[in-house]
Amino acid sequence: MLQKTASPALHNETGLARKAEGAGIAFLKMHGLGNDFVVIDARKTPLTLTRARLKRIADRRFGIGCDQLIMLEPSENADARMRIFNPDGGEVGACGNATRCIGWLLSEGLERDAITIETLAGVLKAQRLGSEIMVDMGLPSLDWQAIPLSGTGQNTARVTIGSAGIDPALPNWFSAVNMGNPHAVFFVDDVMGFDLPRIGPLLENHPLFPLKANISLVEVKGPRALTQRVWERAAGITLACGTAACAASVAARRLGFCDGEIAITLPGGTLHLDMNAAGHVMMRGPVAASFSGIITPALLAMGA
Numbered sequence: 001m002l003q004k005t006a007s008p009a010l011h012n013e014t015g016l017a018r019k020a021e022g023a024g025i026a027f028l029k030m031h032g033l034g035n036d037f038v039v040i041d042a043r044k045t046p047l048t049l050t051r052a053r054l055k056r057i058a059d060r061r062f063g064i065g066c067d068q069l070i071m072l073e074p075s076e077n078a079d080a081r082m083r084i085f086n087p088d089g090g091e092v093g094a095c096g097n098a099t100r101c102i103g104w105l106l107s108e109g110l111e112r113d114a115i116t117i118e119t120l121a122g123v124l125k126a127q128r129l130g131s132e133i134m135v136d137m138g139l140p141s142l143d144w145q146a147i148p149l150s151g152t153g154q155n156t157a158r159v160t161i162g163s164a165g166i167d168p169a170l171p172n173w174f175s176a177v178n179m180g181n182p183h184a185v186f187f188v189d190d191v192m193g194f195d196l197p198r199i200g201p202l203l204e205n206h207p208l209f210p211l212k213a214n215i216s217l218v219e220v221k222g223p224r225a226l227t228q229r230v231w232e233r234a235a236g237i238t239l240a241c242g243t244a245a246c247a248a249s250v251a252a253r254r255l256g257f258c259d260g261e262i263a264i265t266l267p268g269g270t271l272h273l274d275m276n277a278a279g280h281v282m283m284r285g286p287v288a289a290s291f292s293g294i295i296t297p298a299l300l301a302m303g304a
Contacts, residue, residue: 001260002060003300006050011180012048016251019086019286023294023297024118024295024296024300025040025047025294025295025300026040026041026294026295027039027040027292027293027295028105028174028289028291028292029064029066029290029291029292029293030101030105030287030288030289030290031097031099031101031244031268031287031288031290032096032098032101032268032286032287032288033239033240033242033266033268033269033271033284033285033286034238034239034240034268034269035067035069035097035098035238035239035240035241035242036065036066036067036290037066037067037069037070037095037097037098037101037240038057038058038064038065038066038068038069039067039070039101039105040069040070040071040072041072042071042072042152043072043073043074043080044072046073047071049071050089050298051071051088051089051090051213051301052089052169054069054085054089054211054219055087056090056242056296056299056300056302057295058071058085058086058087058089060072060147062261062302063299064085064295067071067087068084068085068086068095068237069071069084069085069234069236070082070083070084070085070088070093070095070098070101070102070234071082071083071085071256072102073128075118077116077118077203077280078116078118078123079110079115079116079117080102080106080117080118081118081119082098082099082102082117082118082119083119083120084119084120086232086233086234086235087210087234087235088234090217091120092117092120092123092180092181092234093119093120093121093180093181093219094120094121094137094179094180094235094243095243096135096137096179096241096242096243096245096246096283097240097241097242097243097285098131098136098242099117099119099124099126099135099137099204100126100244100283100285100287101117101133101254102117102126102136103117103126103127103128103133103195103287104113104128104287105289106126106134107126107128107133110179111140113127113128113129114126114127114128114257115127115128116290117119118145119180119257120180121138121179121198122180122182123140124136124137124138129284131187131286132284132285133284133285133286133287134271134282134283134284135155135242135282135284136240136276136280136281136282137179137180137242137243137246137280137282137283138179138180138253138281139180139219139278139279139280140177140179140246140247140250140281141177141178142156142157142176142177142178142250142254143156144156145249145293146178147176147178147182148178148182148210148211149176149208149209149210150160150207150208150209150210156175156176156177157175157176157251157254157255158173158174158255159175159176159184159208159220160172160173160175160279161173161174161175161184161206161208163203166199166202166203167194167195167199168195169188169194170188170192170194170199171186171187171189174186175247175250175251175254175255176189177246177247177250177251177252178247179243179244179246179247179281180243181214181216181233181243182211182212182213182214182233183215183216183243183244183247183248184203184209184211184213184215184216185212185216185218185244185247185248185251186216186217186218186253187219187251187252187257188216188217188218188294189219190219190227190228191217191218191219191229194217194229195227195237196215196231196237197231197237199215199231200237202238203215203231203233204207204231204233210232212233213233214231214232214233214241214243215228215230215231215242216228216229216230216231216241216244216246216247216248217229217230217253218248218252220252220257221257221265222258223257223258223259223260224255224258224259224260224262224263225258225262225263225264225265226248226249226252226258226262226263226264226265227263227264227265227266228244228245228248228264229266229267230244230266232244238268239266239267239268239269240266240268240269241266242270242271242283242285245264245266245271245273246281246283247260248264248273249264249274249275249281250275250281253275254293260274261273261274261296262274267287269286271283271284271285272284
């Protein structure tokens, strides 16, 4: 269900506003199926945060806590530019659930259903559909070098990997997809039958992935249904990952496991994935605004 922030202190075109200089920075906490974000609007007043400060804000014990920090900036090519920072302070190119959250936020502020969002992965289109947001996540990249994968190869639908030393129950192959970030999708009989906190970082940092990778365990439940668990690159286990769901749907189609609109069940809920006539991945699901607040100067000083 969509929920609006009730804070009277936050009301510009997105419901966010920078506080007066020295009084802290306003933020909105949002999530898509439990995949949670700290959103800061820097479109009117430019803001630069050091890597240390980004890490402090994202810390769940010493800061606010989030899977990613989202910075909104002005854009000449879209309604806004969205920058995405992982909990380690590194910037990444895409986040599907964050795109849906920002799509709703801009839709609220601009009072229209169709929204464009500039990202490092390109300009994405979001559409408000009642209580849900649908995002055109664009074309998947399937070439070996575009993923990217180490060495040379052709068949990214089934990439051989030496997984026996990591977990003998893992298949010795995965499907590789780039959805603005690299994904390795392992199709298994039971997604709960693996110690993902242990094997996730080992696979993320495997030599096959020069830029590391998001790791998914996916179980085929039917021709239009998948169950998925995700280890996110530089973030760990999350309740949902939009680009991972996109990657799983692409991989399942390539291998002939699924077709049509696919319902993907993640620990945080269900996303619906389809592909349009142009081959773009379309992702639909709910978002929520949880609460608003102020990042205090004291917190920023701790992460200077």
